[in-house]
Amino acid sequence: MVDGSDRHEHHDPLLIAALLDVDTSPSERAAAEMLIQSCTDCAALHADLVALSSATHALPAVPRPRDFRLTAADAARLDATTVGEPSAPTPRLTREMTATNTASAHATHDTMLVASLADHSLAASERAAAETLIGTCGLCAALHLDLVALTAATRAMPTPPRPRSYTLTPDDAIRLRPAGWRRWVAAFGTSRDALSRPLAVGLTSLGLAGLLVATVPSALFQGGATAGAPARPGAAAAASQPARDVTVAAPEAVSGAPVVGAAAPSGAYVDNAASPAAVPVATDPNALAGGQPDRASLAPVQGVIGGGSSKGSDAGSGKTNDVAPGGELALLSSTSSIPTLVLVSSALLIVGLGLFLIRWAARRFGDG
Amino acid sequence: MEDLRSTTVPDDPVQRRDLILLERARDGDLDAFNDLVVLYQDQLFALVVRMVPDRDQASDCVQEAFFSAYRNLTSFRGGSVKSWLNRICVNAAMDTQRARKRRPVQPYPELDDESWQPPAGIEADPERTALDSERTRALANALARITDDQRAAIVLYDVEGYDYAEIADMTGVSLGTVKSRIHRGRLALRSLLEDRMELFRG
Numbered sequence: 200m201v202d203g204s205d206r207h208e209h210h211d212p213l214l215i216a217a218l219l220d221v222d223t224s225p226s227e228r229a230a231a232e233m234l235i236q237s238c239t240d241c242a243a244l245h246a247d248l249v250a251l252s253s254a255t256h257a258l259p260a261v262p263r264p265r266d267f268r269l270t271a272a273d274a275a276r277l278d279a280t281t282v283g284e285p286s287a288p289t290p291r292l293t294r295e296m297t298a299t300n301t302a303s304a305h306a307t308h309d310t311m312l313v314a315s316l317a318d319h320s321l322a323a324s325e326r327a328a329a330e331t332l333i334g335t336c337g338l339c340a341a342l343h344l345d346l347v348a349l350t351a352a353t354r355a356m357p358t359p360p361r362p363r364s365y366t367l368t369p370d371d372a373i374r375l376r377p378a379g380w381r382r383w384v385a386a387f388g389t390s391r392d393a394l395s396r397p398l399a400v401g402l403t404s405l406g407l408a409g410l411l412v413a414t415v416p417s418a419l420f421q422g423g424a425t426a427g428a429p430a431r432p433g434a435a436a437a438a439s440q441p442a443r444d445v446t447v448a449a450p451e452a453v454s455g456a457p458v459v460g461a462a463a464p465s466g467a468y469v470d471n472a473a474s475p476a477a478v479p480v481a482t483d484p485n486a487l488a489g490g491q492p493d494r495a496s497l498a499p500v501q502g503v504i505g506g507g508s509s510k511g512s513d514a515g516s517g518k519t520n521d522v523a524p525g526g527e528l529a530l531l532s533s534t535s536s537i538p539t540l541v542l543v544s545s546a547l548l549i550v551g552l553g554l555f556l557i558r559w560a561a562r563r564f565g566d567g
Numbered sequence: 568m569e570d571l572r573s574t575t576v577p578d579d580p581v582q583r584r585d586l587i588l589l590e591r592a593r594d595g596d597l598d599a600f601n602d603l604v605v606l607y608q609d610q611l612f613a614l615v616v617r618m619v620p621d622r623d624q625a626s627d628c629v630q631e632a633f634f635s636a637y638r639n640l641t642s643f644r645g646g647s648v649k650s651w652l653n654r655i656c657v658n659a660a661m662d663t664q665r666a667r668k669r670r671p672v673q674p675y676p677e678l679d680d681e682s683w684q685p686p687a688g689i690e691a692d693p694e695r696t697a698l699d700s701e702r703t704r705a706l707a708n709a710l711a712r713i714t715d716d717q718r719a720a721i722v723l724y725d726v727e728g729y730d731y732a733e734i735a736d737m738t739g740v741s742l743g744t745v746k747s748r749i750h751r752g753r754l755a756l757r758s759l760l761e762d763r764m765e766l767f768r769g
Contacts, residue, residue: 314750318724320731346753348767349760352706353725358613362626365608365633366601375638376595 207240215245305338313339317346395554403551409544585648593640600640604633607649611656617722618660620711625660632659653727657719657737664715702766709759717752724749 211234218231234241309332315321316329332339367375585606591599611632616625632655643651710718716738723734724745735742760767 310754311747311750314753315746317753318749320746342757345757345764345767348764349706349753349756350725352702352767353710353721353756356617356703356706356726359616359622361609361612362622364605365612365630366604367597367633367637369597371634372597372600372637375634376640 207238210234210238210241212241212244215241216248218245219248305336308332308336308339310339310342313343314346316343317350395558399551399554399558401551402547402554406544406546406548406551409540409547413540413544582647582649586645589640589643589648592637593643600637603648603652607652608633610649611652614653614722614727615656615660617710617726618657618715618719619663620707624663628659628663629656632656635659650733654737657723661715661719661738664719698766705760705763705766706756709756712759713752713755714748717748717755720745720748721752721756 214227214231215234217227218235231245235245236242309328312321312325312329313332316326316333321329333343334340585603588599588603592603608629612625612629615628615632616622619625619628632652636652636655639655710721713721719738720734723729723737724731729737731742731745734745738745740748757764
């Protein structure tokens with residue numbers, strides 16, 4: 200650094216002072232820094248200015264001796280002195296005179312504009328308009344003062360004492376941030392989990408609907424056709440036999456029960472979802488083993504009847520229908536599609552109920 | 568786990584302390600989280616109790632906010648821990664306000680309880696104290712009667728000192744809506760207190 204005291208008087212002290220401002224241009228900043236580096240007096244001036252700035256910032260606030268808010272009386276007094284326009288019967292309606300002290304005129308004023316003035320957030324043009332309102336309308340001025348007073352009072356509202364401590368206990372911590380399987384389960388119960396509940400409802404509904412579709416119609420049919428005689432489980436064995444065998448096995452399988460009740464492996468349902476009707480078999484004593492002709496008359500044969508015909512149509516599966524020796528058709532139900540529907544429905548139901556169970560566990564063991 | 572110190576090293580010692588506590592809490596240190604609770608519970612209760620007029624509900628709301636903060640420690644993405652806690656509290660308070668609409672309660676019951684009075688200095692003038700108490704009661708009742716949104720906006724702006732943009736971010740509405748709520752809320756307060764404004768005019 201060069202001691203340039205003899206030249207310091209030629210240096211611009213304002214440039215040194217401007218170095219403290221954040222908005223000094225880069226060129227001015229560079230020039231000032233060059234001065235500081237090259238002139239000891241400029242450097243000393245800069246150091247002094249920095250110290251003074253810091254000291255100014257650190258000045259303690261002097262307590263306000265009194266409240267400077269204006270009272271309504273002040274507002275009225277100031278209003279009377281500053282708005283000394285003549286109260287002519289037909290006052291001038293210039294821009295400056297649109298505001299008067301009458302309540303009817305005040306009703307047309309924009310109170311939101313006055314309210315905005317209280318938080319110093321208005322643009323310059325809006326602020327000017329608001330200040331014009333306040334300056335020309337006593338009611339607007341009173342409103343402004345009231346709003347300022349209310350804002351101050353809101354800030355000064357005391358807070359009731361905190362009733363308790365909000366620190367967390369170890370139990371809270373475990374509950375709120377579970378570890379291991381609890382953490383996995385808890386994920387299902389959180390408010391962010393928007394998927395599991397509708398998924399559980401949907402799967403459960405589908406499962407129930409599938410089971411109903413698979414079971415109820417046949418149960419209704421069975422009930423109506425047999426007058427309350429349930430198919431015995433033992434009849435299931437006969438279902439796997441050809442129809443002719445079934446009819447042979449019928450005496451042991453059923454006792455007054457529908458023949459095709461034995462067609463289902465479980466004995467609990469039959470495939471009649473696709474069958475529009477159950478066709479009573481034309482009785483042929485020869486077709487029914489065991490010589491039980493009257494059972495044949497009681498036993499409707501339920502099955503898929505292709506095209507509504509009762510003449511040995513196969514309904515596509517061709518598995519179990521058969522033609523009775525007497526030339527009449529005994530249609531037995533197809534067993535292949537029934538378990539599929541039931542299995543799928545059962546699986547959906549189980550998964551849906553499982554999701555419900557997991558959600559319950561999440562709420563029970565977690566804090567979802 | 569994200570190392571907060573690697574991405575944000577605030578100059579503010581308070582923020583740095585908060586971040587260290589938060590990081591320790593994320594690592595499972597409950598004491599560190601409880602240190603944060605102790606640091607901010609008074610301020611957060613003061614915020615919430617102005618937004619939720621019922622003191623018990625406000626207290627539950629603050630507790631739930633701390634629960635939520637602990638549960639979602641991993642969702643903190645840096646910045647100010649205080650602002651993050653404030654945001655959680657504001658959301659909890661707004662949830663409570665929505666629930667309160669379904670189960671209305673007596674607003675600010677502590678103000679009707681003679682056992683609680685605003686704190687007064689030793690040299691306080693009894694007349695002045697009574698006036699302050701009356702002013703507080705009137706203002707609190709009026710605050711309880713304006714809409715929840717207006718009350719939240721006024722508290723966040725006038726009491727907490729947030730700016731419009733921060734309030735808009737916290738409450739999920741536009742900046743213009745925030746302004747409107749504040750200004751309409753003030754006008755509503757003035758309308759409700761029109762007959763008692765002498766209390767506030769000094």
